[in-house]
Amino acid sequence: MxxxxxxxxxxxxxxxxxxxxxxxxxxxxxxxxxxxxxxxxxxIYSPPRRPRDSSTSLNALRLQDATNSSLRxxxxxxTRKPRIRSSSRRRKPPVWRKLLWVKQSYPDNYTDAxxxxxxxxxNPRLQPYEFWQLVGEATVIVQHVAAVAVFACCFVGIYxxxxxxxxVVGAGSVGTVVGWVIWDGWVxxxxxxxxxxALREAATKKSVVVDGGxxxxxxxxxxxxxxxxxxxxxxxxxxxxxxxSHSASATSVNSLANGTSHPxxxxxxxxxxxxxxYGDPVSSISPRNQQRLATAxxxxxxxxxxxxxxxxxxxxxxSTTSDSIWAMxxxxxxxxxxxxxxxxxxxxxxxxxxxxxxxxxxxxVLASRLDSTTxxxxxxxxxxxxxxxxPVFRRHLRHVSWQGHVTLTILLVMAASGGVGVTISGGGWxxxxxxxxxxxxxxxxxxxxxxxxxxxxxxxxxxxxxPWDPARPVIRRRWD
Amino acid sequence: xxxxxxxxxxxxxxxxxxxxxHIYQLSTKLIDRGHKVIxxxxxxxxxxxxxxxxxxxxxxxxxxxxxxxxxxxxxxxSFFPIFRNIVIREQIEIVHGHASLSSLCHEAxxxxxTMGLRTVFTDHSLFGFADxxxxxxxKLLKFTLSDVxxxxxVSHTCKENTVLRASLDPLMVSVxxxxxxxxxxxxxxxPTTTPSDGLTSPSSTHxxxxxxxxxxxxxxxxxxxxxxxxxxxxxxLLIAAIPRILxxxxxxxxxxxxTGPKAIDLEQMIERNVLQxxxxxxxxxxxxxxxxxxxxxxxxxxxxxxxxxxxxxVEAASCGLYVVCTRxxxxxxxxxxxMTTFAKPEEDDLVAATGKAIALLRANKIRTEKFHEQVKLMxxxxxxxxxxxxxxxxxxxxxxxxxxxxxxxxxxxxSATRGRAGVQSFALIDxxxxxxxxxxxxxxxxxxxxxxxxxxxxxxxxxxxxxxxDIARNWPKKVVLHGSAKHEESGSGxxxxxxxxxxxxxxxxxxxxx
Numbered sequence: 006m007x008x009x010x011x012x013x014x015x016x017x018x019x020x021x022x023x024x025x026x027x028x029x030x031x032x033x034x035x036x037x038x039x040x041x042x043x044x045x046x047x048x049i050y051s052p053p054r055r056p057r058d059s060s061t062s063l064n065a066l067r068l069q070d071a072t073n074s075s076l077r078x079x080x081x082x083x084t085r086k087p088r089i090r091s092s093s094r095r096r097k098p099p100v101w102r103k104l105l106w107v108k109q110s111y112p113d114n115y116t117d118a119x120x121x122x123x124x125x126x127x128n129p130r131l132q133p134y135e136f137w138q139l140v141g142e143a144t145v146i147v148q149h150v151a152a153v154a155v156f157a158c159c160f161v162g163i164y165x166x167x168x169x170x171x172x173v174v175g176a177g178s179v180g181t182v183v184g185w186v187i188w189d190g191w192v193x194x195x196x197x198x199x200x201x202x203a204l205r206e207a208a209t210k211k212s213v214v215v216d217g218g219x220x221x222x223x224x225x226x227x228x229x230x231x232x233x234x235x236x237x238x239x240x241x242x243x244x245x246x247x248x249x250s251h252s253a254s255a256t257s258v259n260s261l262a263n264g265t266s267h268p269x270x271x272x273x274x275x276x277x278x279x280x281x282x283y284g285d286p287v288s289s290i291s292p293r294n295q296q297r298l299a300t301a302x303x304x305x306x307x308x309x310x311x312x313x314x315x316x317x318x319x320x321x322x323x324s325t326t327s328d329s330i331w332a333m334x335x336x337x338x339x340x341x342x343x344x345x346x347x348x349x350x351x352x353x354x355x356x357x358x359x360x361x362x363x364x365x366x367x368x369x370v371l372a373s374r375l376d377s378t379t380x381x382x383x384x385x386x387x388x389x390x391x392x393x394x395x396p397v398f399r400r401h402l403r404h405v406s407w408q409g410h411v412t413l414t415i416l417l418v419m420a421a422s423g424g425v426g427v428t429i430s431g432g433g434w435x436x437x438x439x440x441x442x443x444x445x446x447x448x449x450x451x452x453x454x455x456x457x458x459x460x461x462x463x464x465x466x467x468x469x470x471x472p473w474d475p476a477r478p479v480i481r482r483r484w485d
Numbered sequence: 486x487x488x489x490x491x492x493x494x495x496x497x498x499x500x501x502x503x504x505x506x507h508i509y510q511l512s513t514k515l516i517d518r519g520h521k522v523i524x525x526x527x528x529x530x531x532x533x534x535x536x537x538x539x540x541x542x543x544x545x546x547x548x549x550x551x552x553x554x555x556x557x558x559x560x561x562x563s564f565f566p567i568f569r570n571i572v573i574r575e576q577i578e579i580v581h582g583h584a585s586l587s588s589l590c591h592e593a594x595x596x597x598x599t600m601g602l603r604t605v606f607t608d609h610s611l612f613g614f615a616d617x618x619x620x621x622x623x624k625l626l627k628f629t630l631s632d633v634x635x636x637x638x639v640s641h642t643c644k645e646n647t648v649l650r651a652s653l654d655p656l657m658v659s660v661x662x663x664x665x666x667x668x669x670x671x672x673x674x675x676p677t678t679t680p681s682d683g684l685t686s687p688s689s690t691h692x693x694x695x696x697x698x699x700x701x702x703x704x705x706x707x708x709x710x711x712x713x714x715x716x717x718x719x720x721x722l723l724i725a726a727i728p729r730i731l732x733x734x735x736x737x738x739x740x741x742x743x744t745g746p747k748a749i750d751l752e753q754m755i756e757r758n759v760l761q762x763x764x765x766x767x768x769x770x771x772x773x774x775x776x777x778x779x780x781x782x783x784x785x786x787x788x789x790x791x792x793x794x795x796x797x798x799v800e801a802a803s804c805g806l807y808v809v810c811t812r813x814x815x816x817x818x819x820x821x822x823x824m825t826t827f828a829k830p831e832e833d834d835l836v837a838a839t840g841k842a843i844a845l846l847r848a849n850k851i852r853t854e855k856f857h858e859q860v861k862l863m864x865x866x867x868x869x870x871x872x873x874x875x876x877x878x879x880x881x882x883x884x885x886x887x888x889x890x891x892x893x894x895x896x897x898x899x900s901a902t903r904g905r906a907g908v909q910s911f912a913l914i915d916x917x918x919x920x921x922x923x924x925x926x927x928x929x930x931x932x933x934x935x936x937x938x939x940x941x942x943x944x945x946x947x948x949x950x951x952x953x954x955d956i957a958r959n960w961p962k963k964v965v966l967h968g969s970a971k972h973e974e975s976g977s978g979x980x981x982x983x984x985x986x987x988x989x990x991x992x993x994x995x996x997x998x999x
Contacts, residue, residue: 103641105662105794105818106863113659113872114635114890121655122645473611473646475717475791476813479831480725 126470134463139456144414145347147448148399151414151421153338153364156391158424160371163380167432170375170383177387184398185300191405193293307389315382321373330370337367341392364392418448487519488877491577493594495556495587497526497544501772503796504584504609507663509538514870516540521959523575525568527557527589541960545571549589559588559625561934565596565941566949572600573954579877581605582629585612585622591629595935598632599942601911603880605873606630607637608647611793611814623650624924628931631919634880637661637873639794640815656890661872662819663796665803667861669773672805673780674854699849700783706843707738709782709806711775711797712789714745719788719811724750725832726788728758730839737843742767742778779804783853784842790830792816798825803860805853809842811835824856913939 101109101117162168290298322330340363368388372381403410419441426440427433492512496504512522522542527549528534536544547567549557571577580597582590585608594604606629612619630636630651636658638644644658700706708730712718724747731737741751741764748766755764770778775797779785785801787810795816798808802824810816812827826845828838845851879889910916913935920931 103818104821105640105660105815106821108863112889113637113661113875114656116655116658122649125645125649469614469649471645471649472642472814473791474613474615476811476830478719478722478790479829479833480721481832 122471124472128466128468129470130468131463131466134456134460136453136456136460139459140452143452143456144411145399145403147452148414148417149345149347149396150342151417152391152395153342154421155417155424156368156388157338158421158428159387160368160384161428163375163384170377170380174383174387177390181390181394184394188398188401189297191401196293308386311382311385311389315378315385318369318373318385319375319378319381322370323373327374330374334367334371337363337370341367345396361392364388368392415445418445422448486878486881486883487521488579488881489521489523489575489577490515490579490581490877491523491525491572491575491593492581492583493525493587493590494583495527495589496584497524498538499529499532500555503663503794506772507607507609508583509542510664510666510866511870511873512542513540514866515873516542517867518870518874519962520874521575523571523577525571525589525593527551527555529555537960541962543575543960547571547589556586557589559592561592561595562938562941564589564592565599565938566945568593568596569600569942569945570949570954572597572602573951574957576956577602579603579605579881581607583607584609585626586610591625594629594633595938596942598911598916599935599938603877604633605635605637605876605880606633607639608643609639609793611643611646611791612650614650624927627651627923628920628927628934631923631931632916635659635876637876639663640818642815642818643793659872659876661869661876662864663794663799664864664866664869665796665799665860666866667803667857667864670776670779670800670803670857670860672803672854672857674805700846702847703736705736705738706734706784706846707740707782708784708786708809708839709740709742709779709801710786710788711742711770711778711801712787713743714747714751716747717790718745719790719830720745720747720751722788722790722811722830722832722835723786724754726835726839727754727764728760729832729836731758731760731763733836733840734843737763739764740767740778740782741765742770742775744769775800776804779806782806783846784809784839786839787811787816788830788835789813789816795819799860799864802856805856807842807846807851807853809835809838821859823851824859 099110101111101115101120103117103120159168159173163170163173341360344360344363346360365388368384372384372388375381375384399410399413402413422444423437423441425444426436426438429440430436490512492508494504494508496502497508498505508524512524515522517540524542524544526544526546528546533546533548536546538544547564549564552558572580580593580602582594582604583606584590590606594606597604612622614620614623626647627650630647630653634657636647636651636653638647638658638660639662641660644655644660647653648655648658710723712720714720723741727739731739752766755761755766767778779801783806785798785804785806785808787795787798787801787808789795789811790813792814795810795814798810798816798819801808802820808820808825810825810827811830813830817827826838826842828834846853875884875889878884916935917932920935921928923931
């Protein structure tokens with residue numbers, strides 16, 4: 006009585022493991038090509054062909070076959086396979102088919118090696134990572150961790166009264182203002198580009214409308230240009246030059262659009278679509294300046310609110326021991342690092358709220374450990390700058406210039422590692438330099454090792470797709 | 486050889502559904518074949534204790550805490566005392582669990598192996614591998630199925646899925662499809678309780694093939710959809726396709742039965758497109774009424790996104806409806822090509838396939854009136870019971886290993902986990918070996934569970950010895966099967982039967998306090 010190998014059925018693999026005599030390496034087990042009949046011992050899955058050995062079973066099967074053939078659905082039987090049934094039954098068993106409605110002469114637990122799991126797909130959407138690409142992406146995380154480290158060092162400096170709180174917040178504020186000016190410039194450029202694109206689109210739309218409307222519209226529409234064909238090109242060329250005043254370009258294009266569309270009866274509102282969402286069109290200040298004003302207003306508001314709150318926050322955790330505060334702020338900073346929106350694009354104004362809130366809460370409880378109102382105010386303002394505004398700038402910088410991004414990363418790593426060196430050793434430029442060198446080496450190494458590790462882990466990726474997965478319905482979108 | 490079988494699942498009547506009717510039909514047919522079958526399920530609202538169904542099918546409703554959609558809370562060990570009591574009382578030899586989401590079934594399989602019983606598991610559904618819920622379910626399934634004697638799946642796709650999910654040897658997985666009670670799904674032209682439409686006048690029950698009824702080019706074609714209106718039943722596809730089908734085919738009507746979370750979307754679509762007179766919403770229908778709805782139509786549309794077997798399309802074909810369905814899961818295996826038109830799960834393809842089906846019907850190219858007889862020959866519960874019986878024979882050693890595991894390799898790799906021929910060993914150490922392979926952490930955890938289960942079993946043997954548990958009387962059989970000792974109690978009178986049942990109920994209540 007040949008024993009039956011079950012050990013493979015409980016092997017450690019998540020995947021299908023066939024009754025092979027020696028176990029294969031884990032990730033090769035689920036390879037569908039392994040089920041290829043040519044690679045298998047044919048006696049594993051093939052139907053019985055040994056009349057001497059198992060005559061009883063074959064008889065039983067024949068009996069079953071005879072009863073089944075009378076049960077066969079008449080029409081299907083006639084259309085499908087009359088030849089195989091009538092002539093070649095003695096020589097060759099009928100082909101097994103993956104159907105339930107046919108009564109087949111195979112046992113129920115028969116496994117057809119040719120078709121079993123042939124629709125299995127493994128890792129169909131696998132994108133292999135590349136080393137330098139991964140290292141480049143890792144800079145985002147390094148930047149954030151470095152920013153957190155810088156903040157922590159600043160706190161320790163203020164707490165140990167080694168650094169002046171005003172100097173810290175002064176440096177932070179200067180950096181923030183410079184960053185904001187740069188950022189504002191980028192946003193301005195982008196809006197111009199977007200406006201130009203919108204203008205171009207609107208102009209092509211208009212020209213289509215005008216072409217459909219008739220020739221007389223051309224004269225009305227040619228207040229700025231002579232022909233419909235040139236209109237689009239003119240507008241597109243003019244848009245970059247109109248960078249000084251937004252409202253000016255807006256009004257001119259509005260009139261232009263009105264001029265082209267009214268004669269044909271087409272509505273003119275598409276031309277407004279490039280309008281920035283903020284801003285009052287009747288105001289004398291341009292929308293960009295209005296936005297700047299709003300920013301300044303909110304900055305002043307936050308400044309005043311912090312100023313007013315600082316004395317209250319100073320005594321917020323008087324009744325709590327410092328140990329709890331350190332532990333709590335550690336956890337909150339961890340939450341901040343782990344839940345930070347690293348993949349966020351430029352459009353996301355503020356990073357994930359849980360992350361930011363955790364960081365601000367951490368800085369609040371940390372600030373409440375400080376003993377002067379100025380320190381509390383400085384640390385809070387600094388934390389808002391580091392955790393609220395700095396990510397926006399970093400994100401935009403990465404979008405705008407990769408070199409700037411790398412430079413900022415290096416600077417941040419240097420600052421953070423130098424700060425950590427000073428904080429640990431207790432002062433001195435040598436400590437800072439040693440910290441910088443060590444920290445930079447350590448950061449670089451860990452970036453490389455983590456990337457390499459992630460690439461190495463990819464071979465364990467084992468996604469399985471097959472006909473059992475719920476289908477994704479394809480539904481056409483209609484805009485009615 | 487008659488067996489004493491316990492069917493165990495969380496899902497049973499009074500809750501309606503596919504698994505429930507599968508268990509009931511299979512049990513009934515197995516009883517007809519001379520076996521003794523009991524069903525163990527959890528207590529439903531207003532239904533606890535022991536019940537008898539038609540044919541002497543005994544149902545134990547064990548009180549359990551229900552968590553979600555009639556699934557009991559998975560406490561690994563708490564079911565053991567009452568399960569052991571039932572098994573000893575009913576002299577169970579084979580424990581047959583159903584449905585992979587039923588924790589009662591998984592627990593029962595574990596305890597049954599601890600008690601040294603043969604176990605079979607029937608999988609009725611398909612699972613993916615991607616989301617967290619599936620990963621957890623698959624791990625638990627692997628736990629239970631590490632030590633099971635045989636697994637039954639309802640379709641070949643389901644078998645592939647189960648083999649992958651639980652890392653099973655494909656030879657210990659049988660494919661036995663669902664079936665339909667063809668008598669309950671007769672087309673309108675056959676003699677039924679409802680009046681015939683006059684095309685054929687039924688005089689005897691044996692009308693071989695009814696005369697084909699022709700559809701004129703202007704006669705209305707009715708498309709029937711009966712499904713729960715859930716996302717995975719493809720209701721979104723249906724909602725997108727209906728207006729387009731109706732726009733391109735003026736003489737077409739829809740009848741939609743069933744309810745669910747997508748019913749609102751469906752109603753909105755009807756109102757937005759002003760199709761109230763062409764789409765009839767029936768709301769929920771009982772399973773007995775499904776036939777009466779189906780025979781009102783010509784085409785059955787089944788836009789499901791995943792389906793292990795799709796009993797409803799067999800029911801529709803049995804009612805003489807042409808079937809349009811999506812090519813997903815096990816559906817392509819179920820019906821022959823002349824009864825179905827397949828579509829990809831895409832809106833455009835579904836519309837095209839329905840158009841094709843309408844054109845075929847209008848051309849009178851499809852002999853739908855023959856479908857009923859054909860389906861009757863394809864699927865029957867008697868056949869399912871026979872095939873299930875072969876599985877029971879195989880796992881209890883009546884069939885030799887060679888006979889049961891046809892074509893398995895001879896003379897290679899003796900394994901310690903296999904004891905007697907064709908039978909998995911019950912020794913604890915062998916069972917632990919099988920569980921240990923489930924994973925680095927999971928394997929150890931599962932071994933711990935098995936050891937605790939075994940200790941619990943030893944404790945129960947001491948605390949509530951077998952000798953003190955009464956053996957339940959069997960339901961009297963009409964035909965005594967060749968002198969089998971278990972089935973000799975056919976002479977008991979009604980009064981005695983009633984009192985015996987009464988006693989059992991009381992005893993059940995007592996054991997509930999366990």
